[in-house]
Amino acid sequence: MTTSPFSAADLAALVARITPVHVRGLDAYQPGKPVEELERELGITGAIKVASNENPLGPSxxxxxxxxxxxxxxxxxxxxxxxxxxxxxxxxxxxxxxxxxxxxxxxxxxxxxxxxxxxxxxxxxxxxxxxxxxxxxxxxxxxxxxxxxxxxxxxxxxxxxxxxxxxxxxxxxxxxxxxxxxxxxxxxxxxxxxxxxxxxxxxxxxxxxxxxxxxxxxxxxxxxxxxxxxxxxxxxxxxxxxxxxxxxxxxxxxxxxxxxxxxxxxxxxxxxxxxxxxxxxxxxxxDHAHVAASAALARRGIERLRDALGGVSGIRTYPSLGNFVLIDTGKPSGPAYDRLLRQGVIVRPMAAWGLPTCLRVSIGAESEQPRVLAALRDVLS
Ligand SMILES: Cc1ncc(COP(=O)(O)O)c(C=O)c1O
CATH class of the missing domain: 3.40.640.10 (Type I PLP-dependent aspartate aminotransferase-like (Major domain))
Known part of the structure; x- marks a missing residue:
């Protein structure tokens, strides 16, 4: 890594001079963690990312x-x-x-x-x-x-x-x-x-x-x-x-x-x-077939996820017409997020969205869903 020839104090003073008021208060968008990054950090393979509402069927x-x-x-x-x-x-x-x-x-x-x-x-x-x-x-x-x-x-x-x-x-x-x-x-x-x-x-x-x-x-x-x-x-x-x-x-x-x-x-x-x-x-x-299959997969996945968590006490899932489900875990969701990560399941914590007790879970591939549901049930029960 190269080091800066300028002192931290000089750079901080420069930043203070050049930052417009509206930029000072900005929160940068918090991106989800890439699968490769998580696998490297935890020393695991085969992690599943259900955090960014992507289409698990891939591109057309x-x-x-x-x-x-x-x-x-x-x-x-x-x-x-x-x-x-x-x-x-x-x-x-x-x-x-x-x-x-x-x-x-x-x-x-x-x-x-x-x-x-x-x-x-x-x-x-x-x-x-x-x-x-x-x-x-x-x-x-x-x-x-x-x-x-x-x-x-x-x-x-x-x-x-x-x-x-x-x-x-x-x-x-x-x-x-x-x-x-x-x-x-x-x-x-x-x-x-x-x-x-x-x-x-x-x-x-x-x-x-x-x-x-x-x-x-x-x-x-x-x-x-x-x-x-x-x-x-x-x-x-x-x-x-x-x-x-x-x-x-x-x-x-x-x-x-x-x-x-x-x-x-x-x-x-x-x-x-x-x-x-x-x-x-x-x-x-x-590619109407790809769109129809993707929509059907999402609906099935949402129904399955909401059914699977329906019996877990203290949990609320919200009806969704997208390809994801918002889950209110009833308590700060950070620990549940971390435990899911350790099981190789990446979901999206919602604190930055003003929902600190919630997680958002995208609908993954049919083959991934059993593992995601088992991990959610395990962590949220
Ligand atoms: C509600 C909503 N609008 C817009 C977007 C932006 O999508 P993109 O810029 O990829 O078209 C997203 C992406 O997550 C979204 O969830």
Whole structure:
């Protein structure tokens, strides 16, 4: 390791001089522990990572094949307009490609939304147990984030949310299904939010897990894309990271009205979505069998996990329409997290999300589920 030629005190003084106020208070995103890191630390092999809501079926084989065909073009810049992918998405969804904007994951689009629409005094509003990136995207840009009280079931409490609206409210962001709770927003709830939405605000529906929710047709939940024709203030975010299994490539998209999306695209980085990402996403889009199998696997896994822990006293599991389950262990979850790690099962502790007694467990492969369930039962009983 190289040592710095500067003293720690001089560097601390420099950092104090250059750090803007809004960066001083930032909490960096806390990434999950990679499998290889855990195995090295604990001297084990065969660890299972069920911490990042990834698709255990892997990427669509069509995406993998398509990428191989694109490797010879790596010396060329990507299509900055994402034409082929936006055209294919538009044809699939009945939207004009001008209504679609691509991002390096939907996470990047969250940051772009704040850049494009929030003036210095504007507020980004969501609720207490929403996806952490909503808060980060606002705060990184020095904008205020307002978390309304969540419902008792850790979902969106519409009355509390709308009570948090002010003339400064600019973006209202709701995840449905929400991460980390798995809760959905119903059609009626979204209508109530839109009815109360201040004139100059937009409603962002983050539907990163929408294709998983489709496996639960009996549960009422909003379809953001259907809302696009009803209210021009709605923007829907989707991703290829989850059910399409392309998280490593970083590609997601947003849909809304063309003039609104044009504003969003003004703040995007040129060439933000690489060629391999666009190529893979285009190929994966048509792999209906892969999507259906992934959604069915997640639903079966959620039902199995909730059944398996249903009898454990002091534990609460939350209904989820995503590919993960939030478990309230009834006590600080750090020790349970550590014991699971020692059994080679990596889950996500939720303290950073304001849920210090909770763990979030993604649905793994069928072959992994028995070991994950046994470890959970053992540690939580
Ligand atoms: C609710 C939600 N929204 C957005 C994202 C961002 O996904 P990506 O940037 O990979 O598209 C995630 C990822 O975990 C998520 O859970």
């Amino acid at each position: 084989p069509r995406a993998v094949a398509a990428i191989q065909g694109a490797l010879g073009g790596l010396h060329l810049y990507p299509d900055a307009g994402g034409w082929a992918l936006r055209r294919a998405l538009g044809a699939r969804l009945g939207l004009d490609p001008a209504q679609l904007v691509l991002g390096a994951g939907s996470n990047e689009l969250l940051y772009q939304l704040v850049l494009a629409f929030c003036e210095p005094d504007d507020e980004v509003v969501s609720h207490d147990y929403a996806f952490l990136s909503y808060r980060l995207a606002a705060q990184v840009a020095g904008r205020a984030f307002v978390a309304a009280r969540a419902s008792a079931a850790l979902g969106c409490d519409v009355a509390a949310l709308t009570a948090a609206f002010t003339p400064r409210t600019k973006l209202v962001i709701l995840g449905t299904p929400n991460n980390p709770t798995g809760a959905v927003v119903t059609r009626a709830e979204v209508e109530a939010v839109l009815a109360a939405l201040p004139d100059r605000a937009l409603l962002i529906l983050d539907e990163a897990y929408a294709e998983y929710a489709a496996a639960w047709p009996e549960v009422d939940h909003v379809d953001g894309l259907a809302l696009l024709t009803r209210d021009p203030r709605v923007i829907v975010l989707r991703t290829f990271s989850k059910i399409y299994g392309l998280a490593a490539l970083r590609v997601g998209w947003g849909a809304g009205q063309a003039p609104v999306m044009e504003l969003l695209s003004r703040v995007g980085r040129t060439f933000n979505v690489g060629t391999l990402a666009q190529t893979a996403a285009l190929a994966a889009l048509d």
